Amino acid sequence: MARTSRTIATKTVFLLSMLAAAGFALAQQTPSAAPPQLERIEPGSDTPVTITPKAGNKTKITQTKDGGRVKEVQVSAGGSNYTMKGVRPGSVAEMNAQNGSTLQPPQWKVLEFDLSKKKKTDPEAAGADNTVNAPPPVTVK
Numbered sequence: 001m002a003r004t005s006r007t008i009a010t011k012t013v014f015l016l017s018m019l020a021a022a023g024f025a026l027a028q029q030t031p032s033a034a035p036p037q038l039e040r041i042e043p044g045s046d047t048p049v050t051i052t053p054k055a056g057n058k059t060k061i062t063q064t065k066d067g068g069r070v071k072e073v074q075v076s077a078g079g080s081n082y083t084m085k086g087v088r089p090g091s092v093a094e095m096n097a098q099n100g101s102t103l104q105p106p107q108w109k110v111l112e113f114d115l116s117k118k119k120k121t122d123p124e125a126a127g128a129d130n131t132v133n134a135p136p137p138v139t140v141k
Contacts, residue, residue, distance in 0.1 A: 061075050
């Protein structure tokens with residue numbers, strides 16, 4: 001059977017991929033047989049335990065009420081901003097609310113466009129492209 005360059009290339013790629021997989025397997029570290037050392041705290045001990053919240057986890061909740069009913073809740077938690085609107089009294093959603101919540105599911109703003117805004121033209125930017133106006137067309141008599 002004659003070996004062509006295609007079969008040689010295929011076998012070379014296969015061999016290199018097998019060697020790479022073996023290299024990845026050897027590069028992994030084996031875990032230690034000993035468990036990590038933990039400190040045991042007795043139930044009546046005087047050692048205080050303090051749990052501090054993360055500094056970047058700032059949550060801001062703004063509620064709008066109308067006559068004691070929650071009209072809208074705006075939540076800003078981390079990088080997520082969403083709004084939950086209240087259900088109107090006597091609506092079908094209020095009658096079907098079996099969990100006791102008078103709020104609709106959260107709504108996120110995905111993209112917001114201002115189509116009424118006019119583009120600002122800067123006189124320096126308009127002349128900065130260094131284009132020359134075309135000459136007027138030549139009239140033939």
